[in-house]
Amino acid sequence: MHDLRLIRDNPEAFDLGLARRGLSSMSGEILGLDARRRAALTALQEMQARRNEASKEIGKAKREGRDAQDLIAEVAALKENIQRTEEEEAGIGATLDSLLASLPNLPAADVPDGPDESGNVELRRVGEPTRSNAALEHFELGEKLGMMDFAAGAKLSGARFTVLRGKLARLERAIGQFMLDLHVDEHGYTEVMPPLMVRDEAAFGTGQLPKFAEDLFRTTTGHWLIPTAEVPLTNLVADRILDLEDLPLRMAALTPCFRSEAGAAGKDTRGMIRQHQFWKVEMVSVTGPDQSNAEHERMTQCAETVLKRLELPFRTIALCTGDMGFSATKTYDIEVWLPGQNAYREISSCSTCGDFQARRMKARCRPRGDKNTQFVHTLNGSGVAVGRCLIAVMENFQQPDGSIVVPEALRPYMGGLDRIAADA
Template sequence: MHDIRMIRDNPAAFDAALSRRGDAALSSEILAIDTARREKIQAAENAQADANKAAKEVGAAKGRGDEDEFQRLRALVSEKKADIARLNDEAKTEDQRLTDLLATIPNLPYDDVPDGADENDNVEVKTWGSVPDMSFAKEHFEIPAAMPGLDFATAGKTSGSRFVNMKGAVARVHRALGQFMIDVHVEENGLEEISTPVLVRDEAMYGTDKLPKFSEDSYQTTNGWWLISTSEITLTYSVAGDVLEASDLPRRMTAHTLCFRSEAGSAGRDTSGMLRQHQFEKVEMVTICHPDTSDDEQKRMLRCAEDILERLEVPYRTVLLCTGDMGFGARRTYDIEAWLPGQNAYREISSVSTTGDFQARRMNARFKPEGGGKPEFVHTLNGSGLAVGRALIAVLENGQQEDGSINLPTALHPYLRGKTSISADGTLV
């Protein structure tokens, strides 16, 4: 949510920032609604003052025996009360119009975010690892060692397309990946592990900018709850309505949850394999922090996510997203893209974003400054650390051998009781 005072004070700068995202200027429309709202509020206050004055004079007129003046003042009080009720209702209508409009406007990019239209204008800031020369490389669902463990047919029979039953060695490696990620984040990166619900109310979706923008990409149950697309929602909304002590910041959290996306806007994309599923698992990182430290926190979170891939021995690149490719709630986003030999391409496996106070305003999450004064909005950040299914794809494809087997990264061996590979027939050995 945007600060209306900022828009009043800097309408041209607000429109210029929206233009960088490819959006039309909106300050005039916003300020027209804001002006109408404030005029209604002021008119109601004036009517209240008139009503109060007339009410005091009613008794005096009655005491003088001035019946005509008494009746006139009584009528005036009634008229003003009716005006006050009408003006307050009109002000509430304008306020809701303003809130509804602001809720649809994306966050403003930081100055260091590159301008651009789409992913082709993203800026590569880092590469790690050597892209292997694998002329025999297959996609994950074609590798002999992985094929017995990826049952799309049975999942399709029970649930439809974009679901998978993982079995045997593949299921075990997938489980090991999630456990490995959580252990690193908790034991080494200092994040607090939280097991959260996967069903949330409208308020949580709205407060974390998923409504109204992403309603079509989300699943809603018949009783009104929403299935989360990421535990960013539950972790971030955990501080909604709170006024935190500055000494309690930063608050760093992580969760490993099921996630659900309808993928309404991606028809026909990545329909083969398990790259784009309706149900998947993700290890999420969320930080609630002081505004002065949010840039450093983003760098820290980015490094946490990159380190997971390095330990998994997966080559990757990190890109700074341009204005046209950045998510609705973000002010700056780094994507980490894992190398997938089967596609001969880098594919996104993590996004690490800072939203500034955009989400905090929507959910009224604040902190008390150490020096005293009025509570201020916190900053919120989120990042995948990592998407477990996509990490599985990267591990399977980068570990594949010409004989159809798969060598597994050393970091997972303790989670697999010393097993180091999947044989060509799908056995963990």
């Protein structure tokens, strides 16, 4: 959500930020609604004051035996006008709030400009990509091993669902446990096991609602299945005032995630790249306003460490203005190398949202003992997507005979197993 005061003070800067997002100017419409609402509020205050004054005059007239009919008629008219103006103000306010809620966060000054992913900027590469025309994609490897069953997933649930069996199922579990342990034990995140269903307010707070309802799954009870643990973790501070000295808060969760993949028809239809249900380790930080930039760099490094420990080649890129998510003011994507596709594919996205989500959630902080509050800053990052990490391990550690070497970092989670083969 955007700060109306900032839009009033500098509408040109607001429109420039929207323009960098590829959107048209909105300050004129916003400020027009704002002026109408404030005018209605002023009129309400004046009418309420006059009603109170006239009511006193009625009482005085009656005590003095004078005719009060004109005053009584005036109070009755004021009551009708007050009710009408209250409804008008509420309607204008709802329209203004809806408009503000539909607009994305403004990009930070150092975010590269660009219309789409073609404007993204590569920052660094780690590891040497393996290039081989003989490299198989993960679904070919999984089916040959007899441990990745897309037909069974489709029979049970439809397209974009997969059944894993045996050692591949254990490998996916091992990857999630390894990543969560790393972030908790070494990176200082607090492990959280949040609900997998949330109310409208929580989905609104992090920016999924109302604009992206079609990307979510909704239950018959009206709850939303979480598309990422960012939603419940970030909302743990909703409607709260935190002590600035207690920040940053760092939380991590390993959860299933559910996405409808609206608009993804024809994209990654084979394999596990794009699923309706998948596991992910999510990192969320809540900071003071002056801490968020450093925390963003730290969070990205935490995600990169996962891939370094697993010896997976990757690159980190800064997303341009046309490729960032709705709530982000700045985003780094980490893309892992997939030899089977001979391409880098996204495996983590780390974003700082400034106070954008905090305004929607009414999450504030203040120095201990101080009365003045300010909105916190929120950050989220994949640490990392478990299914895509499984894909990367399979493709990067595949052997000519179709077996898969288990990375050393995962072997303690696999009971010491160092290779997955069809006869294992």
